[in-house]
Amino acid sequence: MYKIEYSKDIEKELSKLPKADVSKIVAKIDGLIENPRVAFGAEPLQGKFKGLHRIRSGNYRIIYQIIDDILTILVVKVSHRREVYR
Numbered sequence: 001m002y003k004i005e006y007s008k009d010i011e012k013e014l015s016k017l018p019k020a021d022v023s024k025i026v027a028k029i030d031g032l033i034e035n036p037r038v039a040f041g042a043e044p045l046q047g048k049f050k051g052l053h054r055i056r057s058g059n060y061r062i063i064y065q066i067i068d069d070i071l072t073i074l075v076v077k078v079s080h081r082r083e084v085y086r
Contacts (some may be wrong), residue, residue: 002033002066006075013078021058025078028057029064036066036073049085052076060084 014022032039032055040055045063055062061084063077077084 002036002071002073004073010075010078025057025060028055029075032073
């Protein structure tokens with residue numbers, strides 16, 4: 001099983017979102033523990049985000065990095081779909 005860690009900006013990003021959406025996002029993140037590469041339609045990203053993966057939660061995107069050596073998932077960014085890749 002993987003361990004989940006958050007970047008330092010995630011708490012601030014989540015505090016700006018509606019509470020109903022935050023609970024759904026946290027549930028999706030917790031679901032990554034078993035198999036982060038295929039959970040919830042996870043897709044690897046390309047371009048400047050190469051090496052990262054993303055999953056969808058409504059209109060929000062969760063960007064994360066899988067670190068296999070230490071079985072860790074680092075959640076890098078959670079944001080609205082129109083802003084997340086900027």
